[in-house]
Amino acid sequence: MKVVGLITEYNPFHNGHKYHIDEARRITGADYVVIVMSGNFVQRGAPAMIDKYSRAVMALENGADIVLEIPVCYATGSAEYFALGTVSLLNKLGIIDYLCFGSESGDISILKEAAQFLTNVPASFDQQLTSYLKQGLSYPAARAKVVGDYFRKTQTHDNHDSKIADILSEPNNILGIEYLKALHKLSSDIIPVTIQRKSAHYHALDLTEQTPSNVVAEALFSLDVTTAGNPTISSATAIRRAILNADNVFGLSKLRNSVPNSVFQLLTNNYYKTYPVTEEDFSEIIKYKLLSEDKTSLVSYVDVSTDLADRMMNLKDLNKCISEIVKDLKTKNMTHTRIMRALTHMILNIDQETFYSYNQSGYTAYARVLGMKRDSSHLLREIKRREGIPVITKVTDAKKQLDPLGMQMLKNDIFATHIYNQTVYKKFGTTIMNEYKYGICII
Structure with missing residues (x-):
């Protein structure tokens, strides 16, 4: 039995992700694909556009066998800690043979050399x-x-x-290098494999109108045959932008060729019921935190430096949207993403002392199952048999499985989801079941 692991966000799932899953399975010869995916907050320091359970279903309907949640403290971490948290999770499962990630380079030897240089x-x-x-x-x-x-x-x-x-100028190369560094640091036997990104650039703002000719032949086999028209591969940034710019549900029609049919149906059915969620929907709680904290408490959060804390304390006007506040906080050597991560850590109460304890204790403390295919349940049994990491299928049972520090990490995840769900309710009037009632998705 061969198993390949993928580290993802699926914000939202699109044709490029489908290609990644199928190509990872093909080039490694894997029988199963295990996904570790960000929950309701993602690495660029923003809420996911659509909730984690919906995104888990998207993955399961398009080639994934199991979807596990990345603990929020690592899902919202810098590239280094995002990699350490996710790779440690895959490594502790005990069943992962390969880690397959996309990169702009597509050359694993070059990425390995860069990783070796940055390690020494x-x-x-x-x-x-x-x-x-x-x-x-x-x-x-x-x-x-x-x-x-x-x-x-x-x-x-x-x-x-x-x-x-x-x-080092491309984002997926940078993440790939961090995965390789993490594999080395953890002395992992997992074999890294990279595939060259077959999509629009990571930051491309517009949907791809037509799939490039050199991509069509490689991509066709991997896309849902029920996808209308010719499949296209657009960036997640462009897809999110198109969703936000849609005037109504009919405006989503332009996404039809950029996502698998099952994803298009899910997006259509849930439009303005559970999504789209943006950072602006958290503006009140962000502003509350900025008003109620002092410099000492601010610097206790992950990613809040003394310089950033000073800038936060000196903000003159909070009667602005979050994007404008971030502009006020930004400096030449502090990226937009870094500031958004800091704000997210503030509202989720992710503090440096506790985060340091997680890192000293082996990073990820459990494997939280969001969903699986019914015929892949034996994989969970095998993970449990190997006893490398507790497997959480019911939050109510977690206290029996985790030590106090592991429970604190899980409580971070639960808190993050409850805040996210409350935001969904406030914006759309839709109730998403809380973490204690929502069972894993099985298809």
Whole structure:
């Protein structure tokens, strides 16, 4: 039995994700695909557009066998901690043979070399990094520049080293490198595999009108045959933008070719019933936290530096939308995503001391099951048999399975979901069952 693991957000699920699942299964020869997926808050520091159970169903209906939830403290973490949390989860399952991730590069050897360099950086690395940060560069940009400087100095005639420097400018390459670093740090036997992204650029704002000719042949086999018209692969950013710009449910029709048919039906059926959810829907609680905290309490949250805390304390006007507040807080060396993660950690009460304890205790403390295929239940039995990690199928039973620190991590997840569900109710008048009543999705 071969099993491949995928680390995902599916915000929302689209044709590129379907391609990833099918291609991961094909190139590894895996019999089963296990997904670890962000819950109701995602890595860029925002709420998921649609709830985690709906997204789990999307995945299960399009090739996944089991969907597990990434604990919210790691789902909203920086690239490094997002990777450590997710890879530790896959590693502890004891059944994962391969980790398959998408990258702009598509070259696992180059990514491995970059990961090795960043795992064993030269003595001058930190000094150069600090210098670029002082010049106003963000941490990702500063790190990429230091690596670029190093490899350009040692560049060989075949331009190989220059390629290593260049890959740090793309978001999926960066995440892939962090996955490789995490596999090394955890001494994992999981074999990493990457596939080149076959979609619009990660940040592309517009839906793809036509699938590029070099992608059609590779993508057709993997898409739901009931998808209307020719399948297209658009970025999740473009799909979210199209949903937010739709005047009514009929405006979703432009998504039909960008998502599998089952996803299109789910999106249509739940439009303005349970989604779309955005960061602006959390504006009141964010502003409440900004008004009620002092500098000492602010710096206790993950991703809130003393500089950011000072800027928060000096905000003059909160009668703005969240995007404008983030602009007021932003500096040259602090990205929009970093600020949004900090705000999310504030409203979810994810503090640095507790987060440090999680990291010192082996990162992810449990495998929370969101959904599975009925004929894949034996995988859960095998995970339980190996006893590498507690498997949570019922929240009410968790106290019997987890130590106090593990329960605290789970309580973070439950709290995050309750806040999210309350926001859905306030916006749409729809009640989503709480974590104690919502069973796992089985199809």
